[in-house]
Amino acid sequence: MNATGPPAPSLRGRPRGLPALALRAALVAVLLAAIVGPLAGLVLWSVAERWHWPAVLPQQVGLKYWARITQGDLLAALTRGVAIASVTTVAALVAAIPVSYGAARARLPLGPVLLMLFLLPQAFPQLPVFASAAVLFYRWNLAGTYAGVVLIHLVGGLVYAVWTMTAVFRAIGEDIEEAAINLGASVTRTFFRISLPLALPGVVASSILVFIYSLDEFTGTLLVGAPYVTTLPVYMYTASLGYELQIASVTALVLMVPGVLLLVLMERFLRAEYLAFFGRL
Amino acid sequence: MNAARPAEQLLWWLAAIPATMVIIVGFGFPLVQSLVASFTRDGVLTLANYELVYRLYRQDVVYTVMVAAAGLVLTFGIGIPLSGYLRLHHSQTAEFLLKVPLFVPFVVVGHAMRIFLAPRGTLLVFLHALGLVSQDTTLAISEGWIGLSIALAWKHLALVVLLLMGAFRGVGEEYLEAARGFGAGTFRQIWAVMVPMAAPSIGLAVVLSLTSMLASFSIPLMMTKGSGPQMLMIDLYHRYGQHGDFGTASAIGVVSYLLAAGAAYYYLKGVARQ
Amino acid sequence: MRRLIAVLVVLVAVAATGSAGYGQSRVTLQVAIAADVNVVEVHRNFLGVAFSKNHPTVGFNVVGTGTGEAASRAIYTKLKAQADAGRRNWDIDVALVSMRYAAQMARENLLHRFTSDLQFAPYVVGSDTVRAFGVDIKGYVVPMFRNQIAIAYNPQFVSKPPRTFAELEAWVRANPRRFGYNGIRGGVSGIGFTMGWVFYKTGQYDLFVQGPYDKAQEGLIRSSIEQLREFNRNVTVTSGNAGTLDALNRGEIWMGAVWVDQLVAWKNEGRMNPEITPVLIGPGLPIYPLYLTVPREAANRDWAARYIDLVANPHIQAKVIVEQFGWYPGIDPNRVMPLVSEKARALLFRGVTAEDLARYSRQMPLAEYYDFILLAYEEIVR
Numbered sequence: 001m002n003a004t005g006p007p008a009p010s011l012r013g014r015p016r017g018l019p020a021l022a023l024r025a026a027l028v029a030v031l032l033a034a035i036v037g038p039l040a041g042l043v044l045w046s047v048a049e050r051w052h053w054p055a056v057l058p059q060q061v062g063l064k065y066w067a068r069i070t071q072g073d074l075l076a077a078l079t080r081g082v083a084i085a086s087v088t089t090v091a092a093l094v095a096a097i098p099v100s101y102g103a104a105r106a107r108l109p110l111g112p113v114l115l116m117l118f119l120l121p122q123a124f125p126q127l128p129v130f131a132s133a134a135v136l137f138y139r140w141n142l143a144g145t146y147a148g149v150v151l152i153h154l155v156g157g158l159v160y161a162v163w164t165m166t167a168v169f170r171a172i173g174e175d176i177e178e179a180a181i182n183l184g185a186s187v188t189r190t191f192f193r194i195s196l197p198l199a200l201p202g203v204v205a206s207s208i209l210v211f212i213y214s215l216d217e218f219t220g221t222l223l224v225g226a227p228y229v230t231t232l233p234v235y236m237y238t239a240s241l242g243y244e245l246q247i248a249s250v251t252a253l254v255l256m257v258p259g260v261l262l263l264v265l266m267e268r269f270l271r272a273e274y275l276a277f278f279g280r281l
Numbered sequence: 282m283n284a285a286r287p288a289e290q291l292l293w294w295l296a297a298i299p300a301t302m303v304i305i306v307g308f309g310f311p312l313v314q315s316l317v318a319s320f321t322r323d324g325v326l327t328l329a330n331y332e333l334v335y336r337l338y339r340q341d342v343v344y345t346v347m348v349a350a351a352g353l354v355l356t357f358g359i360g361i362p363l364s365g366y367l368r369l370h371h372s373q374t375a376e377f378l379l380k381v382p383l384f385v386p387f388v389v390v391g392h393a394m395r396i397f398l399a400p401r402g403t404l405l406v407f408l409h410a411l412g413l414v415s416q417d418t419t420l421a422i423s424e425g426w427i428g429l430s431i432a433l434a435w436k437h438l439a440l441v442v443l444l445l446m447g448a449f450r451g452v453g454e455e456y457l458e459a460a461r462g463f464g465a466g467t468f469r470q471i472w473a474v475m476v477p478m479a480a481p482s483i484g485l486a487v488v489l490s491l492t493s494m495l496a497s498f499s500i501p502l503m504m505t506k507g508s509g510p511q512m513l514m515i516d517l518y519h520r521y522g523q524h525g526d527f528g529t530a531s532a533i534g535v536v537s538y539l540l541a542a543g544a545a546y547y548y549l550k551g552v553a554r555q
Numbered sequence: 556m557r558r559l560i561a562v563l564v565v566l567v568a569v570a571a572t573g574s575a576g577y578g579q580s581r582v583t584l585q586v587a588i589a590a591d592v593n594v595v596e597v598h599r600n601f602l603g604v605a606f607s608k609n610h611p612t613v614g615f616n617v618v619g620t621g622t623g624e625a626a627s628r629a630i631y632t633k634l635k636a637q638a639d640a641g642r643r644n645w646d647i648d649v650a651l652v653s654m655r656y657a658a659q660m661a662r663e664n665l666l667h668r669f670t671s672d673l674q675f676a677p678y679v680v681g682s683d684t685v686r687a688f689g690v691d692i693k694g695y696v697v698p699m700f701r702n703q704i705a706i707a708y709n710p711q712f713v714s715k716p717p718r719t720f721a722e723l724e725a726w727v728r729a730n731p732r733r734f735g736y737n738g739i740r741g742g743v744s745g746i747g748f749t750m751g752w753v754f755y756k757t758g759q760y761d762l763f764v765q766g767p768y769d770k771a772q773e774g775l776i777r778s779s780i781e782q783l784r785e786f787n788r789n790v791t792v793t794s795g796n797a798g799t800l801d802a803l804n805r806g807e808i809w810m811g812a813v814w815v816d817q818l819v820a821w822k823n824e825g826r827m828n829p830e831i832t833p834v835l836i837g838p839g840l841p842i843y844p845l846y847l848t849v850p851r852e853a854a855n856r857d858w859a860a861r862y863i864d865l866v867a868n869p870h871i872q873a874k875v876i877v878e879q880f881g882w883y884p885g886i887d888p889n890r891v892m893p894l895v896s897e898k899a900r901a902l903l904f905r906g907v908t909a910e911d912l913a914r915y916s917r918q919m920p921l922a923e924y925y926d927f928i929l930l931a932y933e934e935i936v937r
């Protein structure tokens with residue numbers, strides 16, 4: 001199921017004639033308005049230095065609120081989010097690789113069952129489960145700590161690393177590992193010197209997916225971390241609810257940057273299967 | 282390679298422990314705890330929490346299902362024709378645009394839609410700039426179920442189109458050529474050929490979207506309104522955060538599990554019937 | 556390759572632990588504020604700075620835990636968890652919490668009795684420093700300031716503001732959707748309005764505030780809430796404290812239930828039409844102090860007491876609390892108001908005079924009545 005690239009007879013079905021062209025142009029215009037419109041609204045609010053009713057457009061436009069990125073609460077929430085995402089990514093990879101490798105090579109009994117296990121947190125409604133986790137974390141003094149937030153991020157984010165690495169390891173044929181072993185290399189040496197380097201694109205893909213998941217994670221951080229450990233999404237929520245709409249919009253746009261970068265990268269480099277994961281972000 | 286020896290199996294199990302522990306501690310245990318807590322109040326087993334859910338939130342159950350259904354109708358009502366059209370008449374730009382919402386986090390969608398659809402929101406600003414509305418127009422749909430459905434559809438359309446395009450591209454060109462030979466236009470090609478052949482994928486997409494919309498929290502939270510029916514997850518958050526009433530909050534959670542499971546059940550039944 | 560991974564891991568670990576704030580060897584006063592951003596800023600930019608100037612060797616860290624009762628609840632839950640786990644040296648030294656949770660924490664023995672250590676202990680007066688929600692809190696709390704819930708109106712549209720709930724009812728009927736409050740979600744200003752309504756319709760006040768809880772009152776309360784549902788038909792229900800202020804500012808509503816201090820803060824930040832004026836209506840609306848408390852096993856109890864002493868200092872109360880931020884003093888007003896400038900005093904009592912406060916300021920009801928009223932609202936008004 002490759003979602004990029006049209007099938008071979010690509011010229012067939014190309015719109016011909018003015019009505020068809022007009023329809024296509026209209027479609028693109030409508031999509032542009034519908035998709036970009038709300039996002040453009042964010043941009044508008046982010047530069048609205050002063051915007052009081054009843055003015056239809058901001059009375060004063062400027063980058064005052066964008067400057068807030070470099071100071072105070074926003075910067076703190078941003079650095080905290082990046083730090084947590086980094087730790088979560090490393091932890092996810094370290095935890096996932098053994099499972100993925102074992103499942104891919106069928107060395108791990110019940111491997112496929114285990115793989116489905118990691119899918120569960122995405123299949124259930126998150127809020128009730130995370131609220132319950134928060135109750136437990138408070139009891140174990142994990143709530144309001146970085147460790148607690150990393151843990152809750154791992155619950156939802158591990159699946160990206162596990163599934164991606166399993167697919168990658170499966171794609172690397174066993175023959176090349178067998179060849180190395182036949183030549184005298186130990187299993188660990190084979191893994192670290194051959195399998196893992198070959199799986200590097202998968203490691204990169206997993207890292208990006210987990211990093212962005214953690215950076216954008218909201219529900220778990222709200223329940224487990226807030227108010228002591230806040231990340232950008234929670235900061236944006238507080239600002240929006242407090243009617244600090246400019247700050248909320250700036251934060252929202254900042255949050256979108258990693259995702260947009262990834263979109264552009266994916267269009268050029270990465271495979272489309274990973275895209276499907278993003279629907280659950 | 283042949284199957285692992287028991288000693289090696291043990292080593293693999295040990296290596297899998299960190300990842301498994303994360304899921305057990307962060308998900309499995311909390312899930313069970315929430316089930317138990319929903320039947321507990323003041324230390325005794327009771328149905329009091331469910332009784333309270335019924336008393337206070339039964340209309341919200343209906344509302345949640347209604348909003349999810351509306352969002353679903355919007356998503357697939359637009360998504361199926363759109364994907365079908367793009368399968369037949371390619372447009373790189375359109376496909377790229379449709380991928381954008383995938384990368385916008387749920388909370389950001391909620392905030393963006395809130396200011397977009399607000400009574401004097403940015404949608405009206407843009408329409409006014411285009412000269413389509415006057416200065417005094419206000420939008421009445423913003424904070425009700427319509428605005429929520431639009432926001433949910435906006436976010437889910439991207440994933441649905443992605444899945445559908447994959448499925449539609451899997452439909453052999455021969456079938457479509459045959460249909461065209463019979464004089465079928467774009468519309469008939471979509472509904473008579475592509476949709477039936479991609480039915481399993483469509484079903485899966487429906488289940489994924491429906492469960493996600495039923496359990497939506499971030500978007501309704503950002504588009505919060507003061508009175509009237511609320512999405513179930515908002516009620517849960519209110520019960521837990523404002524009142525610390527974990528028992529009733531868990532009961533709401535169990536109701537949401539059942540709703541989500543219900544959708545999955547109907548899909549599995551459909552698959553089994555085939 | 557392996558070296559690269561190792562370096563990355565170390566970098567990330569260092570970044571994480573660094574930002575987690577480990578390795579701070581000197582004493583740091585941990586202050587948790589369960590109130591809006593404007594209150595947090597006061598501690599961070601004024602009170603904390605003054606404290607650090609007097610005690611340069613002591614670090615100072617303040618964190619806001621959100622808004623509304625959920626914010627106080629977050630502090631309560633954290634302290635309770637540490638108490639249940641039998642920990643010593645809890646991680647919050649000074650907690651600014653709502654009256655409700657101060658009472659609950661006092662009842663559950665989570666607080667340290669500290670006011671006797673204060674230089675300004677004699678200035679901590681008022682019935683709301685002795686008992687709250689039916690719990691004995693004497694010695695456990697010092698109000699940082701007192702916050703009054705009021706009806707704010709826009710003089711451009713409201714020539715004669717109502718002075719009683721009855722007048723408000725009539726006005727709302729004549730001007731549908733021009734009055735706003737946030738119901739019982741998203742902020743205590745709406746909850747306070749609801750309580751005021753219940754006092755008005757039931758005619759009960761002393762019983763609800765002092766107790767005991769009388770089940771026979773439940774029917775009376777329910778019928779008053781049913782009347783509130785009728786009232787709400789002509790009302791705009793906003794999404795929270797900030798929602799009401801925002802709607803007032805935009806002219807979407809002409810009157811609304813607000814926190815006086817939040818109204819003043821928004822005006823100072825330029826987010827609010829300066830003409831919007833607060834007024835109290837009879838029989839009354841709740842006053843809701845925010846209490847400074849010291850958790851029982853706080854790691855730095857003595858420094859905490861000293862910080863609170865600073866906040867209770869009449870000069871600080873006058874210059875910072877009243878003049879700069881337009882709040883009603885937390886300690887004895889007779890000690891504070893003489894130190895406040897004429898101009899600030901005029902601004903403070905604009906719309907709501909000292910006499911109005913004396914007449915119309917009300918306490919929140921007993922916890923059981925409070926909970927029952929909220930439950931009735933959720934069930935009947937939705």
